[in-house]
Amino acid sequence: MTVVPLLSVQHLTMRFGGLVAIDDLSFDAADREITAIIGPNGAGKTTVFNCLTGFYQPTVGRLTLTHGGGTFLLERLEGHRIAKEARVARTFQNIRLFPRMTALENLVVAQHNRLMRASGYTVLGLLGHPGYRRAEREAVELARHWLERTGLADRADRDAGSLPYGAQRRLEIARAMCTRPALLCLDEPAAGLNPRESAELNDLLLAVREEERIGILLIEHDMSVVMGISDHIVVLDYGKRIADGSPRTVRNDPTVIRAYLGEEDDEELPPEVLVDLRGVPPGC
Amino acid sequence: MAVAGDPAPAAPPIAAILKDAALAAIVTFALALPLVGFETIDVSGVGLGLNFRFAAVAIATATVFLGRIGLAAIALGRPIAVLVPSAGVAAAAALGPWPMRTVAWLVAIAAAVLALRAGLALRRLAPGAGAGAAIPARIVGRLRRVAPPLLLALGVAFPFLPFTDQRLLDIAILVVTYVMLGWGLNIVVGLAGLLDLGYVAFYAVGAYTFGLLALNFDVGFWGALPAAGALAAMVGLLLGFPVLRLRGDYLAIVTLGFGEIIRIVLQNWWEVTGGPNGVSNIPRPTFFGLPFKAEPDEGEATFATFLGLDFSPAHRVTFLYFIILAMALIVNAFTRRIRRLPVGRAWEALREDEIACRALGINPTNTKLSAFAIGAMFAGFAGSFFAARQGFISPESFTFIESAVILAIVVLGGMGSQLGIVLAAIVLIGLPEFLRELNQFRMLAFGAGMVAIMVWRPLGLLSHREPTIRLHATGDRA
Structure with a gap:
């Protein structure tokens, strides 16, 4: 049997002039699950949110939201109607x-x-x-x-x-919950919180998922939040999806590690420098 | 300058204080000599002559000199030494039979301000007194509770007070008209946060709607009133559609231009509006069909004959006063009520953050348009009253300065505060009318008043915002 996901993002592309902020991104977010979108700074995470909530008109792509109230094509709705009719609520990276x-x-x-x-x-x-x-x-x-x-x-x-x-x-x-949303989009909710507050936030989000039975889409840098509560993680880098799966698989994915920690140094260095480096006695 | 908080140092720097006071006095002298010192007078047969008022200059210089010393003494922690003489001077200047009334009043005001500051300093020095900042907050809080019913009672009883004469009542009508305009603009600027510099355009639309309906179709004030409001609201919507996507400064510029467009259209479309000649012979409002006339036509009932009174021109002025008072109070009641409705809250939310509003499913365009149209409608009502009161309207009455004054009332009153607007209208419209004796310095006093308010209360006279809804009853928490 096929379960229709709460949110289905298909081939989402967002270009600002020559800059490709999101490049052919596809992922699903299931109902009653916490889906985290992570990635290095500038990977296009907030742009995904802005496309979902109608602040940007995607260049290409289909954003389908399906819940008890019907099926909505978010890319065709005006911003305020996305909140009103499709019941998508969001918070902002810089509190608004x-x-x-x-x-x-x-x-x-x-x-x-x-x-x-x-x-x-x-x-x-x-x-x-x-x-x-x-x-x-x-x-x-x-x-x-x-x-x-x-x-x-x-x-x-x-x-x-x-x-x-x-x-x-x-x-x-x-405030976002007071709109009675079907999908809650949180843009870095743990930014600037101390560890105790982050832990409280985890409890709150888990409780929201259990009690309100809604889907949560989460952008977050704080890995204790992401790894602690996410059911499903999508990793972006330069607007492309580089990994998609459970926290465990994503954590061990070499592509993800490379995106976060950078390439290993010696792969980047020109061969003559490497030769020089090898000539240097260890311990110098 | 000595700093408050080190009371009575060993040797007060008398020389420094005197030098400071002398410097201030010299500046005052230099300013007062050309501004106050010379007066042009009509010398019969010769033409204009100059009158020298050196006494006034001397008084102004002496006031500043002594006042400056007084301020220094307060700062040095000797408020009592200042309080007693300054209060005495204030009383003497206010009550004494001085030949130059304006000068006497200015001295009285200066001395009273000094006495007030000395009094406040005394209070701060007294043991067990609260922090200095707490005093205004508490006074404002009490003022907010007591002032509205008091002002309402004063407003209703005003025409019947013993000292109210026709001139005073005329000023009151003007002030209440501006209060109404201020309350109307407050919806747009104070609540919805849309900076509108062309508000007078809607006032003009209301005035001309009534004027032209009366002229061409013989419609009375009461018949034209709804039409004036509706038309002004329509014009507000028409303007709003294209421009409300703009924000802040950009919106201000467009509304400014729009205000001018309306005025220029009125001026040049002379086939309809009479051009610069305006519209005259606009009928006065009637009292349920009864006109106010000294000599009624044969068999015509007037207000005076119907009630068996002797005709008095005061009847009509009093009636006009109550019309504008009632209209203003309706605007006030409407605003207070709509603030507690979702639209009103959405207006305020829009002022705070438009993007967040959109994310909550509020349609920003509709919300802004509703604020714009409702504000315009009230200006239309006020304009229609203006036409009825003046009996004559021309584009001259609807220049940019009017918009600026109304906006100044809203801003100086404290954006969004209904009571603050009343106070600001009294200060900005009432006082200059009172101070007509100041002649050409009237606008100077107007400007000085604005600067003073902005210096002492940068957020407006009353900037406190009352929440529209509470979870805990008031008093639960400080």
Whole structure:
């Protein structure tokens, strides 16, 4: 039997002028799994996210998202419709909260479309329709749930911009979860976290996968996070997929090691230099 | 300069203080001599003559000299020695029968500011006083709770207060008009964060809608009001579609240009708008169909005859005042309400981060357009009122400076703060009207007021933002 993957990326290519940021990339991300995309700096990881979430229009490729709500071709949807209809949520490498709104407001804004319908596109809301008040209470309850999950409930009424860095990272994840996504894309969620916070993040992401039953796509440099929680890892280098598999296979893949640690030195050196080097007595 | 915080050193640097004060006095003298010292007067039969006001120059120089010494004394930790005389001077200058009222007022204000600073310094020196920064925050907090109902009561009772005369009421109408415009623009600039330098265009559209409907189709104020709002909102949408993808400075430039386009169209499309001659004989608003007239036509009921009152021109002015007050309060209620609705929150979110909004499924174009159109609609209402009040409109009334003043009210009030806008409108519109005696220095005072606000409160008079929703009841945490 064939299981349709949650996300199927096929032949994704993104060119900026002459620069090929992503070159014919294909991979699948399964539902209820954590798929990590790793690679050295500049490998094109964030570009993949920007294509998935509609910030870039891919040059070539098909991005298919399939879940209970239907099948969506992400490359054809506008950015805000990807979040609204295809239910893809994302966080950003450089945190993008609404700094002068409170943590709670950040999470309520994330439920905009649902509340917009409940407020009769503002008209009923202006008239004080009880249906809107109910919807707003539900929205606050969902926000409270995620604030508690991320340990921010006591700081709910503080401006998001005044929270410490680690809390802002967690709040951004909470905000993404408040959109009730089918696929959650996290762009370096552990960047700048201390080891204890990273460990908490691991627990949170595993719990999200188990309880919310959604797929998570993760870009991360912190290998303790990646290796600890990923079900499946895709390795990029210069926009190409160089490995794809379970954490164990990827960790031992020589191509991956080479991409991260560079080529072995002596392969790069010209032969006459190697000859010279051999002439040098050991220990010098 | 001495630094606050080392109270009473062994020997106060008297020479340095005197030198500093003398320097300031010389600068004041040099500035005041040409600006204040000469006055042109109409000498009968001869033409213009010059009047020398050396007393005023001397007073200004002396005020600055003494004030500078006072500031130094406060910094040296002797606020009481400053507080008593400066308060005395302030009272004497304000209440005494001085021949030059404007000069006396300026001295009084200067002395009062000095006394205030001395008082604050005294408070800071007192044992057990909180940190200096905590005082304004607490005062602002209390002000925010008490001021709105007080201002509302004052606003409603204003026409009936004993000292309110027709001139004062006219100023009040002007101030409330700007409050309404400020509240309208606040939706666009303060909430949605779209810098709009052409807001007066929508004001003009509203005014001309009413003016032309009245002129050509004999439509009254109340009939034209919805049309003015709707048309202004439409124009807002039309402008918004192409330009709202722009951000910040670029949007500001395009809206600036748009404001000028509307004005130039009004000026040149003379077949319809009357060109520079404008539209005149615009009918006044009626009270449920009852006009305000001194001499009614045969058998015509007017406001005065219907209620059995003697005719007074004050009736109409008072009525106009209440119309604009009601319209402004509607805008305020609307804004306060819509901030708590998803659209309002989306506006604020858009101001904070447009990219994050898109990632949350908020349609930025629609959200911006709604802010733009609603702001424009309120300007249209205000414009229609303006036409009804003036009875005459011309493109002259809708120049860029109007947009700039409205924007200044929003920015100086503290972006997004409804109360701050009221205070800023009073300071920027009311005071200059009061200070008409200052003649050509009125705009100088206007500019000085703006600079002063930006120096002391760079985020605006009231920059505090009240959350639209809370998880914990207020007071749970500091």
